[in-house]
Amino acid sequence: MALTADEAHxxxxxxxxxxxxxxxxxxxxxxEVAPHAMRLEHEDIYPEDIVAAMKELGLFGAIIPEExxxxxxxxxxxxxxxxxxxxxxxxxxxxxxxxxIMAHIVNKTGTEAQRQKFLPRFAxxxxxxxxxxxxxxxxxxLQAIRTAARRDGNDYVVNGTKTWISNGIHGSCFAxxxxxxxxxxxxxxxxxxFLAEKGDGFRVGRKLxxxxxxxxxxxxxxxxxxxxxxxxxxxGEEGQxxxxxxxxxxxxxxxxxxxxxxxxxxxxxxAVKYSQQRSTFGKPIYRHQAIALKLxxxxxxxxxxxxxxxxxxxxxxxxxxxxxxxxxxxxFATEAALENATEAMRIHGGYGYxxxxxxxxxxxxxxxxxxxxxxxxxxxxxxxxxxxxxNPV
Numbered sequence: 001m002a003l004t005a006d007e008a009h010x011x012x013x014x015x016x017x018x019x020x021x022x023x024x025x026x027x028x029x030x031x032e033v034a035p036h037a038m039r040l041e042h043e044d045i046y047p048e049d050i051v052a053a054m055k056e057l058g059l060f061g062a063i064i065p066e067e068x069x070x071x072x073x074x075x076x077x078x079x080x081x082x083x084x085x086x087x088x089x090x091x092x093x094x095x096x097x098x099x100x101i102m103a104h105i106v107n108k109t110g111t112e113a114q115r116q117k118f119l120p121r122f123a124x125x126x127x128x129x130x131x132x133x134x135x136x137x138x139x140x141x142l143q144a145i146r147t148a149a150r151r152d153g154n155d156y157v158v159n160g161t162k163t164w165i166s167n168g169i170h171g172s173c174f175a176x177x178x179x180x181x182x183x184x185x186x187x188x189x190x191x192x193x194f195l196a197e198k199g200d201g202f203r204v205g206r207k208l209x210x211x212x213x214x215x216x217x218x219x220x221x222x223x224x225x226x227x228x229x230x231x232x233x234x235x236g237e238e239g240q241x242x243x244x245x246x247x248x249x250x251x252x253x254x255x256x257x258x259x260x261x262x263x264x265x266x267x268x269x270x271a272v273k274y275s276q277q278r279s280t281f282g283k284p285i286y287r288h289q290a291i292a293l294k295l296x297x298x299x300x301x302x303x304x305x306x307x308x309x310x311x312x313x314x315x316x317x318x319x320x321x322x323x324x325x326x327x328x329x330x331x332f333a334t335e336a337a338l339e340n341a342t343e344a345m346r347i348h349g350g351y352g353y354x355x356x357x358x359x360x361x362x363x364x365x366x367x368x369x370x371x372x373x374x375x376x377x378x379x380x381x382x383x384x385x386x387x388x389x390x391n392p393v
Contacts, residue, residue, distance in 0.1 A: 018077045021071075022084065025081050025085070026084060029085065032049070037092075038361075040214075040215050041215050041361060046215060046217055051095060051170075054095070058123070059096050060099055061103075061122065061124065062078050062100060063103070063251075064122060068119035068120050068123060070103075070122075076314050076316070078313075079257070079258040082259055082262065083262040083265070083306075086261075090259055090263060091215040093259055094213065095166075098165075098166040098171075099122065099130055101131045101248040101251055101252050102130055103119060104251045105131075105175050105193070105244045106234065109243060110234050111235065113231065114195065114236075122173075129173035129175075130166045130171055131252070132165050132174040132177065132196070133162070135160070135161060135162055136161060139375075142242065142245060143242070144187075145179060145191070146179070147159070147160025147162065148182060149178040149179070151180075152227075154229070154230070156180070156228050157225055157227055158194070159224060159225060161220060162174075164208060166218055167216070167217060168217055168218060168219025169219050173195060173196065173198070174195075175195060175234065176194045178191070178193070180239070184239070188241075189239050190238075191242050193240070193244040194228050194233055196232070197232075200226070201223060201224050202221070202223055202226045203222050204220070205222040208220060210368075212361065246323075250316065250322055250323060252373040253329070253330040254313050254322070254326050256369055257305070257333040257334065258313075259334075259337070260309075260332075260333030260335075260336060260369050261302065261305045261333050262337075263340070263366050264298070264301055267337070267340035267362050268295075270344050270358055270359050271295060271344040278349075291347060294346070297339075297343070298339075298340045301339060302340070304332065305333035305336040308328055308333060309329045312325035312328070312329040323382055324382075327379045327382045327383045327386070330379055334366075337366040340366075341365075342363065344362065
């Protein structure tokens with residue numbers, strides 16, 4: 001169906017806005033991130049100055065609606081921003097993504113009072129945080145969480161431990177998944193989610209050391225008789241926690257797919273550059289068939305991953321259910337990142353193992369993408385389930 005003149009004009013304005021935003025992101029990355037990423041990452045230093053610059057750009061409110069003080073960007077534009085950031089330093093993308101998953105949950109499943117109270121502060125970065133799902137004995141199987149909230153007078157009292165929580169040290173507010181009815185069947189019916197702001201009874205247990213993804217703080221969060229008011233119960237009703245978590249993870253999986261595209265592209269960029277600079281047996285190594293075949297596979301993975309990620313992000317733009325598309329994008333793009341990072345290291349030979357070259361960092365960052373926001377094994381199960389649902393016999 002052809003677009004009307006008004007629709008075509010609106011589409012052009014949206015594309016122009018996106019182009020300007022992406023150009024500003026490129027300038028920010030060139031000035032504020034690229035010159036410092038190697039040192040900050042190797043020393044595992046939280047990038048305070050970069051965070052301040054992201055606040056100025058409004059990135060903590062990227063997908064928060066304009067009526068609540070955010071930029072109101074479409075998920076597809078946000079995915080392109082994340083791809084660009086991840087090409088330069090993936091850790092920076094985690095600082096805003098976990099925060100924006102929390103904001104997305106509040107916007108989509110919270111009450112209007114919660115949107116009015118929290119989203120404007122999230123948008124400015126005054127209040128930053130993330131998503132607190134994972135526990136020491138619970139990752140993929142969220143229904144197995146043990147952190148519990150019981151009603152006590154005017155408050156809920158929370159006890160339990162969360163782990164591998166991004167922004168855990170430097171964040172101040174988290175979308176916290178708990179059991180409000182541990183005996184409920186099915187189990188998800190007894191799960192709720194609260195906006196938990198740091199205070200008495202809520203402490204950081206420890207910083208968790210990681211293979212890669214450094215600079216971003218990942219922490220253990222401990223709740224000991226932590227009191228949270230009922231107005232912080234997301235959605236205002238108990239039993240809606242799993243719904244809120246799934247809503248957030250749909251955005252999160254598109255984000256991780258975009259990160260995968262960014263890392264895969266960075267690995268390709270480094271391999272293409274090095275293969276023209278390095279010579280063996282009297283010619284640049286890209287002219288050796290073994291290297292040429294690797295480069296061809298790498299660029300194909302990047303383009304396919306980007307198309308799958310765009311498809312999933314566009315489904316979110318339209319407000320459609322996107323677990324099928326997001327699952328495929330997350331699966332393929334993150335595996336592409338891992339394969340491209342590995343191939344880039346092999347193309348670099350001994351230099352790829354050196355901390356002086358970017359590929360060493362990509363090689364350490366990429367495996368996380370295959371695990372975070374739901375392992376790629378669980379993505380395959382989700383994809384297959386939705387495939388059968390769409391094609392009943």
